[in-house]
Amino acid sequence: MQTLDVTLDVNGRTHSLQLDPRTTLLDALREHLGLTGTKVGCNHGTCGSCTVHVDGRRQLACLVLAASAAGRAVRTIEGLAAADGTPHPMQAAFVAHDALQCGYCTPGQIMSAVSCVEEGHARTDDEIREYMSGNLCRCAAYPNIVAAIADVARAA
Amino acid sequence: MQPFTYVRPDTLEQALHEAAEPGASVLAGGTTMVDLMRGDLAAPRRVVDIGHLPGLSEIDLSGPVLRFGALARMADAAEDAALKRDYPALAESLQLAASQQLRNAATLGGNLLQRTRCPYFRNGVSACNKRVPGSGCSALDGEDREMALFGISDACVANYPGDWGTALAAFDTAVEIRSAAASRTVPLANFHVAYGDDPARETVLEQGEIVTAITVRATPAGRGSTYAKVRDRQSYAYALVSAAVALEMDGDTVASARVSLGGVASKPWRSAEAEAVLTGATLTEAAGLRAGEAAFAGARPGRHNAFKVELGRRVVARAALTASRRA
Structure with a gap:
């Protein structure tokens, strides 16, 4: 079986990995780099819980082969806070608005929400x-999620 | 997911040679392919990644023929200001499809090639002539609410799910295809194959061929166009019924009409019947409904999807009225 040498740029750090070609970006982040903030939901491209930024645009890590992400800048929820640990404004807004219950979809929601504002779609x-319809929340925290994003968009 | 060898060619020429290998499949945005591979619905021995290839992502709307590079991302086309202004049906079909995450990854060429959402195909176990030729069609006596009404047979009633392909069918669209040995251009109408007797075959694309561009003949009817889509939920869902309508108007009278239907056929479905009713008509709601009725006169509903006939009649009418206000 083929083993691929894959160099991933994640949150500004370079990682050299040896991977089965079947490894998705989602599996590489969680199983090989220990970055478990990005969640496995449906693993099917329908729920949004694995949303990360690839070259500055939100994508679903479960539908990207890790090998395809080589050479691209990947940003995960772990890369969102400032260097001194200050939460990103979107993280702070989710806390302020109580925009979650169980929290499982939250990293994907926040990564998607950051893009939503950056794209000018808020x-x-x-x-x-x-523009957030690709992120499902089974706890249905939607009203507070919308309020958190609207807050950040107003401040932007 | 079955094991495969991953290759990442640097040029289209290399990719075409790799793609010609038996058992090779092309990977672009991955939103369809990775999902199919994970479900063992595709099991290529060799995956040829073309997602990063240069020169295939341009969108050029300036000439007498619009040109969409096959690797242009859905999101980029959906938000192209000139496309939204001059061909709203095309931009809307992309904007109303999928989610922003998927639109950022999925390509315009790959989108044409997406496979049916028929649950009996996707579940990997039911009898399905598309997945296992000769095994039968579970949808015929099963849950067929989502299934097609046109271009079907007793072997397969699956539905083509694409919005972009449906909207393109309302225009003079062609698909540019390359192989290592040759290039050819296929009219969109001939690119997809109605599932009919050989459900496993969905397009005329041969092993080793790669879609490199989609072209659309420029037309003033572009401005008078719209894509109407009705879904089970307001966003992020496949069409129950959709319709693209492109009109040229002479006052209140329709000078020319193009109509295509989605969510109801085994391929992007142009409705000459609806076009004939609209052309020359004074566009009222009643005329729109007559066109919708003509569009669905030949429909072959199953057990749970007959509602699409009445819904479709109204979707066509709504799209025609919207298009006429823009024309």
């Missing part, structure tokens, strides 16, 4: 709902 609550 101008109204309806627009936030539309």
Whole structure:
């Protein structure tokens, strides 16, 4: 079986890995780099819990082969806070608005929400709902998630 | 997921040689392929990653033929200001598809090749002539609410799920295809194969061929176009019924009409019947509904999807009225 040498750039650090070609970016982050903030939900591309940024754009880590992500800048929830540990404004807004219950979907929600604001797709609550529709929350914390994102968008 | 060898060619020429190997499959955005491979619905021995190849991602709307590089991302096309202005049906079809995460990854070429969402195909165990030729079709006496009404047979009633392909079917669209030995251009109407008697075959693409671009003949009807999509939920769902309508108007009268249907056929489905009703008509709601009725006159509903006939009639009418206001 083939073993691939894959160099991943994750949260500004370079990692050299030897991987089975079947390894997804999601599995590489969690199982090989110990970055378990990115969650496995459906592992199917439908729930959004594995959302990370690839070259600055939100994508689903379960549908990207790790080998395909080589040479691209990957950012996960672990890379969001400032160097001194100060939470990213979106993380702070999720806390302030209690935008979660069980918290399992939250890393994906926050990564998606950061992009939603950066893309300019958070101008109204309806627009936030539309552009966050790829992130499911089975606890249905949606109203507070929308409020948190709207807050950050207003401050931006 | 079955084991495979991963290759990452540096040029299209290398990729075409790799893709010609028996058992090779091409990987672009991965949103369909990785999912299919994980479910053992695709088991390539060799995966040829073309997602990073240069020169295949441009969108050029300036000439008499619009040109969409096969590796352009759905999100980029969906938010292209000129496309939204001049061909709203095309931009809307992308914007109303998938989620932003998927649109950031999925490519315009790969989108054409997405496979049916039929649960009996996807579950990997039910009798399915598409997955295991000759095994039968579980949808025929099963849950067929999502299934197609056009381009089906007793062997397969699966539905083509793509919005982009459906919207493109309302225009003069062609698919540019390369292989190591040759290149060819196939009209979109001939690119997908109605599932019919050989459900396993979905397009005319041969082993070793790669879609490199999609072209659309420029038309003033682009501005008078829309893509209407009705879903079980408001966002992030496949179409129950969708319709693209592109019109040129002469006052209140329709000078030319193009209509295509999604969510109801085994391939992007152009409705000449609806176009004939609209052309020359004064566009009222009643005329739109007559066009919708004509569009679904030949529908072959199953046990749970007959509602798509009435829904489809209204979707066509709504799309026609929206398009006429833009034309």
